[in-house]
Amino acid sequence: MIQPSGTGHVLVIEDDPFNGPFTQQLLVSAGFEAYLVGSAEEGIEFLDRSGDNCPDMILLDVNLPGMDGLETVTKLKAHPEYQYIPVIIFTVHDTLDYKIQGLNSGGDDYLIKPYEPDELIARVNAMLRIRRLYCSLRDERQTNRRLSETMDANQRLSHLLGHSPRMKSIAELIQDISTSDSHVLIQGESGTGKEVIARAIHEESLRKKGPFIVINCAAYPETLLHSELFGHEKGSFTGAIRRKQGRFEQADGGTIFLDEIGEVSLPTQVILLRVIQERQFERVGGEETLSTNARIIAATNRNLKQAMTEGIFREDLYWRLNVISIGVPPLRERKEDIPQLVTNFLDRYNVRLGKNVRSFSQEAMDIVFRHNWPGNVRELENVVERSMVLAKTDIIVPGDLPAELRGQDNPAIPAHVQADLDSVERDYIKSILEKCNWNKYKAAKIMGISRSTLYSKIRKHDLDLGASETGDKTPGSLRSSRA
Incomplete structure (x- = not known):
């Protein structure tokens, strides 16, 4: 009489009309949740449908219709998501060569049919203990890696920004928004390190492998700023001898840092607002509508709320940019x-x-x-x-x-x-x-x-x-x- 002894999900891949249902019932009696399919193809389809609820282990017969058990276990062990699921191979061949062949194909254990019910349950329990140990170690490694990455990031940011309470708060905020794509507005006096903070935000974000494009909006007159931001077509103005990509095109998939955003004229602010809302723009002199997937980090030393009161900065643009606000204290x-x-x-x-x-x-x-x-x-x-x-x-x-x-x-x-x-x-x-x-x-x-x-x-x-x-x-x- 099999006593309930374990928990876990077991997939049985067996086409024998007697042994398959018998094995499934045996596992259920022992406390396991057992699923039965009759071919390797059905088994792989079952795994694909399981998603995050994959079986904890697999019992696999060698003699199957279509793809046999040895081919199946080889395929499973080559799959990135299924390779760590333990597999016990069923066979009637009780020879050393055949056992070696099964184990070399990737099987974790080997069981001769007809098997003793107690032996099957004991081996399933043993495999599941190994599986749980592996999962525990894997989770621990992932946790340690995340902690290590967080500590490394904190050390990098502390080294870069400083150890004062206010700069520590900024470093913590950079970490908190590392998985976000929200736009950022950095405000502070000239020379406080706003670009350093913007670059740190990019380097700690999911976009860090993408480009980090910097443009000082105060360095260009309005007509040239349009060209710098959005590019231009050949012949669109005097001196436009070729098509030019704008900074928003260059920053696609990465981050664009708009320094001195408070100096941008109202007409250009309207275009920027459209880019933020619709992620679309046209080159100067062009008719083709282009798209961009750039995250915007803007910075200014100007009091933008006062600029809004004076009517020289759009309120809607301010709130679009100011999703995440960072105030940088002066060095004094x-x-x-x-x-x-x-x-x-x-x-x-x-x-x-x-x-x-x-x-x-x-x-x-x-x-x-x-x-x-x-x-x-x-x-x-x-x-x-x-x-x-x-x-x-x-x-x-x-x-x-x-x-x-x-x-x-x-x-x-x-x-x-x-x-x-x-x-x-x-x-x-x-x-x-x-x-x-x-x-x-x-x-x-x-x-x-x-x-x-x-x-x-x-x-x-x-x-x-x-x-x-x-x-x-x-x-x-x-x-x-x-x-």
């Missing part, structure tokens, strides 16, 4: 991002300039933090590049900085701002120490300060605790002779 409001941005620029310009500048001295970094950065990240990048060109050593010192930074008046710093600067200084010093494995001699050299100054700052910021956080459990380790 996120100075804690400066060390990361400086590191990024040092890496970039070391390659471009063929230099090996490692860092700013602490005195130079203090000057950088006191500056108000009206030009935002673009101004900081300019300062880093200029300072690297002038640097005579691998450390940038105050004398390498522009005169306007070094010579500016430094009024008393408000207490809350000083607290922020102290926090940034602590993080900066701690990051250099960790990079040097808490070797104070190396850290002081990198920062361009004396060891006594470094010790003073370590005491000021209570960084003995910081050493223990990185694994140095020895009390007073920062005063060790290792320095």
Whole structure:
């Protein structure tokens, strides 16, 4: 008497009028859900119809009408969706060569007819345990891969954008919209890094293999902007000596970044609105209607709500673009991002300039933090590049900085701002120490300060605790002779 022992879906492919129904009933009695078909072709058709509800395993007879069992198992194991379904082969041939042939064809197990009912159920249970183990490992790998990809994306975005709370929020939003095709409007002062954010959105999206096309709408007069955006036909205007693709054509399947969207004239705004709504346009001088599947990311430093009030920006276009809104803070409001941005620029310009500048001295970094950065990240990048060109050593010192930074008046710093600067200084010093494995001699050299100054700052910021956080459990380790 077979006792109920398992759960799962089993497909029986068997044409024997006695053995097929008997096997099906045996499986049902043991607690399985069993399906019976009489040929390999019917079995494959059944699998194709099953979709996500594929059987957990297959019992397959060798002697079938049409395609035989060995051909069938070979075909199943070559199929990307069915290859991991366990297959037990039924046969009356009890020879070693035939068993080897069946297993080599892709069978996972082999059962001789007539079989003992208990043996069949035991083998089905064993195969299903293996199947469940495989599925569990597969799901775990997929979960780990997704977590790894998310962590990698977070690390990339943090490295790119910075670690301040507001930039972390932007990084999280970029991740949240990575599977969306919705249009994005980025607003912020000039030089805050709006194009960097737009490119990050593209690189984290499902369109990342497609093109990323950039156009500065303020750089063209209205007539030329039409041609740049939508292309033109040969002879459509003076100088149009050939047909030209527009940026929307080039961006098909990818992303188009419309920088300075607030400078676009009202007639062009009407055309853009149609492209957004209908995804269609015509080249200048052309009659053919073209389609585009480009995601639009727009950016502006203009207050578009005020522009709508003044009647120079269409309200309907604003709401079409502003599906997802990102406000980028100026650099003066996120100075804690400066060390990361400086590191990024040092890496970039070391390659471009063929230099090996490692860092700013602490005195130079203090000057950088006191500056108000009206030009935002673009101004900081300019300062880093200029300072690297002038640097005579691998450390940038105050004398390498522009005169306007070094010579500016430094009024008393408000207490809350000083607290922020102290926090940034602590993080900066701690990051250099960790990079040097808490070797104070190396850290002081990198920062361009004396060891006594470094010790003073370590005491000021209570960084003995910081050493223990990185694994140095020895009390007073920062005063060790290792320095």
